[in-house]
Amino acid sequence: MTRTLAGYTDRISACPGETIAFKVSAEDGSPSYRASLVRLHCVDSHRDGPGLEEETIPSAFDGEHPARRQPIRIGSRATVEGGGAVSGLGSFSIAMMIWPTLEKEAPQVLFSTLDGAGGGFALAVGAGNRLSLSIGGQDLALDRPLLTREWALVAASYDAATGEAALHAVPANVHAGFSPPQSRMAKFGRKLPTGAAGLISVAARLEPDGRPVEHYNGKIDSPRLLSRALPLEALRRLIVEPLAAQFAADLVAAWDFSEDMGSERAIDLSPNRLDCRLVNMPSRAAKGWNWSGGFQDWKTAPQEYGAIHFHEDDLSDCAWETDFTFTVPKNLPSGCYAAKLEGQGDPEHVVFFVRAPRGKPGARAVFLASTATYIAYGNYRVMNRSNLYEMYLGQLPELVESDLFLNTRPEYGDSLYATHNDGSGMAIGTRLRPTVNMRPNTTLSAFNDDGWIFSWLKAMRLDADFITDEDLHHEGLGLLSDYSLVITGNHPEYISTQMWDALDAFLTRGGRLMYLGGNGFFWRVAFHDDVPGVMELRRAEDGSRPWEAEPGEYYMAFNGEYGGLWRRVGRPPQGLVGVGFTASGFDISSFYRRTEQSADPRAAFIFDGVGDEIIGDFGLAGGGAAGQEIDRYDRALGSPPHALVVARSEDHTEEMMIGKEDMPAANYIIGGTENPLVHADMTFFETPNGGAVFSTGSITWAAGLPWNGFDNSVSRITRNVFERFVDPKPFVYPASRERTA
Amino acid sequence: MAFPITPDPDLAAEFKKTPLGHHSPQLQRLLRIFRTLPTAGKHALLRIDHRRAWVLVQFNGRKGEPLTVHRDRVFTDWNEAEWAVFKLRWQAYFGEAVPEALG
Structure with a gap:
């Protein structure tokens, strides 16, 4: 089977009382489809996880809807x-x-x-x-x-x-x-x-x-x-x-x-x-x-x-007509939801996020859905990659049904990882089109593996509201001020200046942040002021990148900012979250070993009940909690001097290679068996005014959470940090000589 | 290819034992050749069951054209699929099958 329905929303999130519009096309021309509201607790059917968990919730749009085919006029x-x-x-x-x-x-x-x-x-x-x-x-x-x-x-x-x-x-x-x-x-x-x-x-x-x-x-x-x-x-x-x-x-x-x-x-x-x-x-x-x-x-x-x-393959907005709307009811819990559309083929899930009522948080913690990253990878086409793609993966490419669907529909556009038909880089991304890989059971790990965090929160009975990157971009610090803890997804790679500034101010004012990912806070992007859901990226100057912006075109059109790596505008991720991108490799994942610094009393809460020296030698992504894209502590790049590296990954293969920005000239010492920079650093530090940051520095950390029914050291550590980070008791900023190791 | 690679059975044995993981420099070099073959005709895996089952497919190298799907080549183990593709590539590259004892 393949899908026959496709849809998208006008907005990516809504608070109770706000209305979200759904735009649907029946690609097979069928006359009708059934729609229902589902809450997505887990979005992947991996046999070692809890399975796809979608909770059906009665809604005003339940039932049969007339269908039509809506065209996409790609090309600018x-x-x-x-x-x-x-x-x-x-x-x-x-x-x-x-x-x-x-x-x-x-x-x-x-x-x-x-x-x-x-x-x-x-x-x-x-x-x-x-x-x-x-x-x-x-x-x-x-x-x-x-x-x-x-x-x-x-x-x-x-x-x-x-x-x-x-x-x-x-x-x-x-x-x-x-x-x-x-x-x-x-x-x-x-x-x-x-x-x-x-x-x-x-x-x-x-x-x-x-x-x-x-x-x-x-x-x-x-x-x-x-x-x-x-x-x-x-x-x-x-x-x-x-x-x-x-x-x-x-x-x-x-x-x-x-x-x-x-x-x-x-x-x-x-x-x-x-x-x-x-x-x-x-x-x-x-x-x-x-x-x-x-x-x-x-x-x-x-x-x-x-x-x-x-470009003949520019696409910013499909401009489809609205098929139905949904006003978020008062009592609907904040979370990840979808309009599930069912017709002749596989069901389509049109994903969106429900927030807490404005100014009335439902929890002390909030999950920040990496919707900028979802846009960047939106409609990533495995089949359009170069012959180097498998080399980059270190294993065979894996395709799913959505890849076949996309392959026959060039009008759905590609991702910010693609080049246009004329060879120039795709610099503008949009969610105002069906994003067929921001769905359950696709290979877009940025979304799919965030589902492990959703399901972990549910399994641990931990309360967290949900917001999105766009919410943070538009509402800034005020949005975060409702919360004491922000939790990121597994790959918060694309960040606007407004998002960065809000997170930075939140931390300076006593907020806590759990960065549960890798290669985060990496590329600077700009959201369009007039067209929400459209985002610009310039792959400028440096970084591991699938295309390069033209010389002289590193400044973004949307807002005039210098685009590219945050590191290149004087803000390496290390300065915000203690760690920053160091290496990537997609063959197998590895594990962390606790360091001497983990014995520091400041870090004791992290390892409460965890006796293991080895952390995360298991997981649903490559078999380890340290993998795919990993981050390191680096004082020279702004990591706080008092930060504790409490565990460090090791035993990476040669496929785990350092980023280009750390390789001034080509050399052979780039892989995990030889290059000393290839390791993920699990890092903790206090911020002024009672706040703190915990960073795992690995994309595959989240896929370790569900292992063994969520009963494992990755889950335990994450829970320990969560519970301490929602505790209002201030963290004490250490005096300069207090670091023990 | 300035420096030829010979069909050393030890390389095939090493890959069969560990398709993904640490590899000797010699095997890494062979895999770099195999993994950077032209996209047209290149093998990949299509997930047919989200509980972990795949079929063998081949890219055609042109945007928008359908894949060749080998519905009869089903794998429930990723490493077995890697080994199957390795053997196909070995045959194509060296003009001979991997040693029978390994097959």
Whole structure:
């Protein structure tokens, strides 16, 4: 069986009294489905765990719902209703700088007013990467290809009085005569309605029913439209001086993509103000044709960042219609929930989180669901990885049903671990689409293995509310102030500045944090201000990364911050949680051995009832509690000097390799059997004002919890820390010489 | 390949004993070759039962094209599956089967 239903929500969490909207598509066209509310206590059926635990809870949306198929229009573009300024066009000139990135047989439309009924014009990159102009059913194309990843001025003009049309491509960088400037002229009909109905589409063509097709892959910088046919030299000037007096009588539009950078608007400088609406969030803050290399930050030189990079596989929002809504009742406990949708195939679970009533916490502890990480890995496609993927895993890749489902649906998009079809990195992630691996029993361990923490809380009868990364981002410290303890998931890798600052302030003011994961607090991301659920990432400069941001494009468009590793902006994770990423390896996991520092009386509560020197030589992820991605204490990277490393992992294989950021030059000493940095450090330290942090520094710690019916040393240690951390008794910040080892 | 690897039966025996875990440098080198084979035709495992059962599949190397699914090659032990794929790759790479005693 495979699934036939897919869905997503407008928001990832809701408090009692708040309403969440569900958007559903029946992929097989079936007429109806059944919906029910389930609370997810455990989301994995591993035979050594408690099994999938979903508790059905009566809700207002129980029962049969009519189904329909809802399309996904993947691909980014810009569009505007040009009104009379465009619909009245006869003669025109169009000019822009472009940097095409993907050669295809199918046309890639740069700019179109085509209406499908013979009106309008289009400038496109056609088969063989040749520039083409279409007007009134006639085409004109250049003979020689445009080079990919090279800037060129592309332009066309049409004189309605004479029917003369011209098409030009002038490379900005002439490769020893290989790509000289090209022009071609043609005689088209006279008085053609080149503006058609006035609807402009940039980077795609619109079918008469509004469906976008023939998306362009690459950058566009400084597009200009004039209501007069101009010679090439004037068109060159039009790019850099669109508001010059010589164009004033004829300027229709001159877009400046460096304006209003974080928004979904592209600003028109002309008096017509034909601001475009951007669809599916193409990449902004992209360096333009005139980038000098003298600036790295678009904010300091916006005039060199006038490009937008469009992709045929950009996706920020499926924009599906709502099928049903759910207002969270007052008495519904905070937790991880799903709308379970059942039709012909496997059930679909549309996951969301229920919070406590605002300002009325239901517990002293709160679980922070790593929803930013879930977005980053959303719709990760195992089958689209490179041939190095298995090397990276250290074992055969494992696929599940959702991988087969995704494989036949390119329109669902990929993850922030993927590259676009043109080879550039996917820098914008979204949950405004079905995230088919944020579901029970998938291989997205960031979500699936957080379920071990949910089920452990239930098995231990420990109370905790649930919040999400987005809640923390939007509400900041005030949200955490309701609680004395924050518990993370197994992989809180992606963190916004607002999230970091809130956690940091929480700790400084006496809060407690249990970081039950590995490779956390690693990448800096930005959430979009206007579109909740969309997130930007620049894989800049350093770190183990599946793609690299272009030079000069390390600053994020959404908020202007320098993207990439937190370590590269002076905030290594060690400074927040005591440990930071050191190594990754996905073959087998290992165990911790208690250190001499674990005998420190300050750490006694951690090991209460734990007699073992070896901790976690078992578990449901690779057979050990220290594995996959692990973190180390490092004073040089900001680990608190008084922190106690109470246990350290050992015996990792050669597959467990240090991160690139710790390998200044290539060398052979990178694996777990030789490199001294390859170990997870279980770390504890007190913070000022009575707070404390406990970090396990390993992704697979959480998968150790359910071993042996939750009766094991990993579970016991976690419980000991939980119970002490919800105890209001302040931790005492040690005097400088009190550390015993 | 500048420095050839010979089909040393000891390497196959070592892998069969410990498909995942510590490996000798010689076996690591062979596995680097096997694991970085081109994606087209490369083997992987499709989980068919969340209580732990898999079937053998092969990637085709092109986005969006279906997998080749070998429904008759079912494994309930991950290590057995690793060994089965190792043998296929050994045969393809060296042009001979792993020694019968190991098979």
